[in-house]
Amino acid sequence: MNHYRMPTEDIGFVLFDVLQAPAQLAALPAFGEADEPLMRQLLDEMAKFIDGEIAPLNRTGDEVGAQWKDGAVTMPPGFRDAYQAFWQAGWPALSAAAEDGGQGLPAVIEAVLYENLSAANHGWTMAPGLLHGAYECIRHHASDELKAAYLEKVATGEWLATMCLTEPHAGSDLGLCSTKAQPQADGSYALSGTKIFISGGEHDLTDNIVHLVLARLPDAPPGPKGLSLFLVPKFYADGDGRRAGPPQARPAPSGGSEPHEVGSVGAWERSAVFCERIEEKMGLHGSPTCVMRFDAARGWLVGEPGKGLNAMFVMMNAARLHVALQGVGLLGAAWRKADAYAAERKQMRAPGASQTSLISEHPAVQRLLQTQRAWIDGARVLAYQTAVELDIARHHPDAARRQRAERWCALTTPVLKAAFTHQAFHGGSDCLQVFGGHGYVREWGVEQHVRDARVAMIYEGTNEIQAIDLLVRKVLADGGAGLNALLAELEADTRSAGNAPAADALHALQQATTALAARCAQDATLAYHMADDYLRAVAVGLLAWAWTRIAANAPAEPRWQAPARAFRAWVLPELAMRLGILEGLAAAQG
Structure with missing residues (x-):
């Protein structure tokens, strides 16, 4: 139960069935060879490496930890060998340009990689987690001399x-x-x-x-x-x-x-x-x-x-999507442990049962598990689509499409970072709850996910700063026009798919955005009181679109139907609740 296994089947469903990522990327000349067979091969090789090399080091990393002595830091046993194998196999260079020593592959493949590295061993993954952002920073802002000295070394992860x-x-x-x-x-x-x-x-x-x-x-x-x-x-x-x-x-030195x-x-x-x-x-x-x-x-x-912050923000923005993916991965890892435990543990009789039942048959446990599953699946759709939009923004031949992609990334990145890291900690705690007292004991492994996840709500810009960034700097800057344009597109997509509740929720969010923009124009401080609840409302709205896409492609089996029902019952109603809170805040401040 402590050993992570990458869920390649679920990932493949989102990439190939829900998002049809290869078809989206086919419009980009840079990724003409990134077809579905290649992407599936990469997923298989990724799973072998993560499951076999990285996941087994997780518990040692937590229990032994990094050690400091006289200014030097020794990493936990096995960490260096695993990292050397990682960069020499080319994993850090997936999306770096070929001329810089990279493989020139789509960003969404790198997104899948870091989601699952974080799920398998978050502590180890922190080491290469900033590589892509550092690479982009040096590539776009450094002098030619600095690039010659450092760019390839960082691009490859050496x-x-x-x-x-x-x-x-x-x-x-x-x-x-x-x-x-x-x-x-x-x-x-x-x-x-x-x-x-x-x-x-x-x-x-x-x-x-x-x-x-x-x-x-x-x-x-x-x-x-x-x-x-x-x-x-x-x-x-x-x-x-x-x-x-x-x-x-x-040639690199040997240390010391x-x-x-x-x-x-x-x-x-x-x-x-x-x-x-x-x-x-x-x-x-x-x-x-x-x-x-x-x-x-x-x-x-x-x-x-x-202009240091301008250059650094290239690195920070890349890091924020990766932190969002950490949230998805950590919640997924906690859920997998809880789901496996619930399928084995028997306690009391479930309603309507005649004998002692598996705890997975109890409605309270089903609610805990299926609600978090709804977040994981929806989050994966949104994070992967954001990674696809990053490549569209860089490489699409049509300027209007590039602009739409830039809008998507600018508006969704703070939402995904804040919402998914919040859910990793609080949802991870719900997964721990499934274990009862055993969840509080280290041997089951779930408590580590909760501890590890907490910091993701703080670093790369606290979640409160993400909310202010979304509302004050991005939504209100144009009176809500940019976000409402995006929400209108998502509403049309959900309505055409026959999902009226999701479409109505997205429409209500647009109306609330327009009203909020008008109120904040009269009181500049109001937005700071509303930012956290507003971001959460937007997150649920985006998930409503994501689950519409999932439902349109998912087979009629419990694996997908149960979290779909959980989303409708226990996640989507939060949007109306948050909009009610915003109304109350506006009235109180007014």
């Missing part, structure tokens, strides 16, 4: 990367960051300051670590507009600083803190970046969350001075 934003006095308010970057005569910068909550800031998985660091130049103005982005490697070549510009790619001779090309030198400690956390014990000190560490500017 070197891991971090995102160094948070400081002890500056959590979500990045404008308070005070790390300094002092220009040097050779064109580099000396970075000084302390960053906290840095996932994978130090480890022994790879021979080098690429830190992307927000810092402030000497003449920078206060606030977020004064932040610039810098690349600071753990090791760099020709460390005496005599050569201007960044180091070119060299002393310079390493590399043939005739000079020496690798340890950067002045130090891990002062790792945090003792509620969960994610297999992932080192580091306090990193930069002592005039040598780095190079990425992008333009004062």
Whole structure:
């Protein structure tokens, strides 16, 4: 029961039957060869690797955890070997461009990969979780010299990367960051300051670590507009600083803190970046969350001075979809454990039964299990479609279609991140409930999913910040027109499929959005009171569309019919409840 198995059949149903992803991607010249047989082969190979190499390390990672000593971090047993096998097999490079050492495959394949890596071993998956965002950041904003030195190493996963934003006095308010970057005569910068909550800031998985660091130049103005982005490697070549510009790619060092001779090309030198400690956390014990000190560490500017957040947001937005997928994966893993337990455990007689029943036959347990299943299946549809839309936004030949895809991604990403991570924790707790007292005991494994899931509601922008981003920055910015246009398309799709309750719910959400926009135009503070409930209402509305698509393609069997009924009975009514709360808030504030 503790060993994860990737649900390839369910994933394939969503990709190929519900979303018809290969047909959507066929319109993109970049993915002409990404047909269904290839995608199915990738899913099979993915399952072999995750089930065989990553899932068995999960319990050791939780119980042993990452270990810090004298500035060095040793990962749990088996983690390094698994990671070396992971990058050498090409998994981190799935969606990176071929010219950068990648495979040039659709983003949706990478989405499936990270959903199931997180489900199998969330702690281990934190290490490569930022690679795609770091790759995009370097690719779009770094100089040609930096790209030559670092892009392929990050694209392939040979070197891991971090995102160094948070400081002890500056959590979500990045404008308070005070790390300094002092220009040097050779064109580099000396970075000084302390960053906290840095996932994978130090480890022994790879021979080098690429830190992307927000810092402030000497003449920078206060606030977020004064932040610039810098690349600071753990090791760099020709460390005496005599050569201007960044180091070119060299054979990687083997680790340690002393310079390493590399043939005739000079020496690798340890950067002045130090891990002062790792945090003792509620969960994610297999992932080192580091306090990193930069002592005039040598780095190079990425992008333009004062435009650090612009460059970093490329990384953060990619990370937010991956965090949403963490939520889907963790809830799915907890559900699979609970469902298996309920199918074996006998307790009391279910209503109408003549003898002791499996707890899966009790209505209370059925409600717990089927409600979470409704969230998992619907979430998978939305997350995979968002990944498809990312590729459409980049590669579709029609500008209007690219614009619609950009709208989808901008509006749905904060919703998916907040709603799915919320459900991973609270729904995971419901899955634990199925076990009764056994769920609170470590040997069954479900309590780890609940502990690991909690932090996903906090990092990559708290869920409250996601709600503000959705309502204040994206919906109200155009008076609700963009979101209502999307909701109208989804309403038409659900109505044409004959799902009147879902279509009516989406229509009510549009009306509420219009009314809310008008009220917020009169009171700028109102939106901040409403943001959380509004995001939740939008999430349920999107799920209504997703379940319409599932129902239109699902076979008439209990596997799909039971969660469909659960969605109608226990999930969809939440939309009306949230709209009622919004009405009450508007009246109270008015």
